[in-house]
Amino acid sequence: MKALFLSADHFEDTELLVPYYRLKEAGVDVDVASAGVGKITGKHGYEVEANKSFGEVKADEYDLLVLPGGGAPAAVRKEPAALAIARAFFADNKPVAAICHGPQILVSADLLKGRHATCYASVSSELKDAGAVYEDREVVVDGNLVTSRSPADLPAFLREMMKRIER
Amino acid sequence: MKALFLSADHFEDTELLVPYYRLKEAGVDVDVASAGVGKITGKHGYEVEANKSFGEVKADEYDLLVLPGGGAPAAVRKEPAALAIARAFFADNKPVAAICHGPQILVSADLLKGRHATCYASVSSELKDAGAVYEDREVVVDGNLVTSRSPADLPAFLREMMKRIER
Numbered sequence: 280m281k282a283l284f285l286s287a288d289h290f291e292d293t294e295l296l297v298p299y300y301r302l303k304e305a306g307v308d309v310d311v312a313s314a315g316v317g318k319i320t321g322k323h324g325y326e327v328e329a330n331k332s333f334g335e336v337k338a339d340e341y342d343l344l345v346l347p348g349g350g351a352p353a354a355v356r357k358e359p360a361a362l363a364i365a366r367a368f369f370a371d372n373k374p375v376a377a378i379c380h381g382p383q384i385l386v387s388a389d390l391l392k393g394r395h396a397t398c399y400a401s402v403s404s405e406l407k408d409a410g411a412v413y414e415d416r417e418v419v420v421d422g423n424l425v426t427s428r429s430p431a432d433l434p435a436f437l438r439e440m441m442k443r444i445e446r
Numbered sequence: 447m448k449a450l451f452l453s454a455d456h457f458e459d460t461e462l463l464v465p466y467y468r469l470k471e472a473g474v475d476v477d478v479a480s481a482g483v484g485k486i487t488g489k490h491g492y493e494v495e496a497n498k499s500f501g502e503v504k505a506d507e508y509d510l511l512v513l514p515g516g517g518a519p520a521a522v523r524k525e526p527a528a529l530a531i532a533r534a535f536f537a538d539n540k541p542v543a544a545i546c547h548g549p550q551i552l553v554s555a556d557l558l559k560g561r562h563a564t565c566y567a568s569v570s571s572e573l574k575d576a577g578a579v580y581e582d583r584e585v586v587v588d589g590n591l592v593t594s595r596s597p598a599d600l601p602a603f604l605r606e607m608m609k610r611i612e613r
Contacts, residue, residue: 292490296460297467303601304468304608323459323490434470441471 280444282343283336284311285361285384286329289350292321293430294378298345299327301437307343307444312336314358322349333360338367343444348379348399348429356387365390369423374443376425378436382406385424395421397428447611449510450503451478452528452551453496456517459488460597461545465512466494468604474510474611479503481525489516500527505534510611515546515566515596523554532557536590541610543592545603549573552591562588564595 282302286295295311302309313319313329320326338344344365346352355361365388368375377385382398383405385391392410397403397419406413418427418435425443427436449469453462462478469476480486480496487493505511511532513519522528532555535542544552549565550572552558559577564570564586573580585594585602592610594603 292459293463293467293492297464300460300464300600300604301468301471304604323492325460325490433467437467437471 280306281308281310281341282345283338283341283364284309284345284347285313285333285355285364286311286319286327286347287313287351287354288319289354290319290321290327290347291349291379291430292323292325293433294347294349294381295321295327296325297433298347298376298437298440301441302343305441310336310341312361312364314354319351333358333364336360336364338364339371342373343440344368344373344375345440346375346377346381346384348381350380352380352383356384362388372423374423374425374440376436376440376443378427378432379429382426394424395419396424396426398426399428447473448475448477448508449512450505450508450531451476451512451514452480452500452522452531453478453486453494453514454480454518454521455486456521457486457488457494457514458516458546458597459490459492460600461514461516461548462488462494463492464600465514465543465604465607468608469510472608477503477508479528479531481521486518500525500531503527503531505531506538509540510607511535511540511542512607513542513544513548513551515548517547519547519550523551529555539590541590541592541607543603543607543610545594545599546596549593561591562586563591563593565593566595
């Protein structure tokens, strides 16, 4: 079992690290991809090694995509190679778990039309503009897609994320 | 099922928050106790509400004790009411999970004599002086006691902590 995170500097530290450690607890291999290989730094100063660049990721090697929030998605959504990765997961109907600002990446990849989803409150307008059915709940599950609003939702987010790979 | 954390300002943020969210994911009620009720702030700036004071905790209401690290244990270990809580868990052979500097609290409570345990490297001398059998491993389990060294050990720490309450 293998999971892929897409992120960048200014990630929301707990939204990356809590799912990261949770997946490793379950014995899942985790890769973190960013625009380039090397350290990325969260808003609260935690450093995480991005061991893959977006361009070198082979999406078909992974069983789960995780999109943490914070300031990182604003950078990730500008990277065509990152959007191509998200589209590959949706094309194969593989689980995608996005929290807070993470769904912005799915907006830019044009993957939310008609999909039920949630996100950080200030992101909700662009979700609706992208054709999503926005719901203000701790976690929204729509097929392969799991979304949550903020760090306080992490317990529900983890629960639904883990269910998708334990089926 | 109910878990209790003992902490204070300058906690290592991930060592408190990762087990905290993990337990809530599993539907466990979590209380955080400190010298007084109110916000405590981690080394990386995360704020957590301590909803109990050490003095008002009734240890017999809980199934698990978690002792995160960072700078917090240096303060917690000076509080007789916190040491009494740790002793009550050991007296009833209930699970205690301590990471990094967290075992310092158990040193001060004189609970480690002859027990296999690990901790942050710089804390190992005082563990040995307290009579513990120190082991440099990601997680050490000795009966009710689960100990780990640092945030990088969180996956193994979570795995063993959860096993103790899922029995």
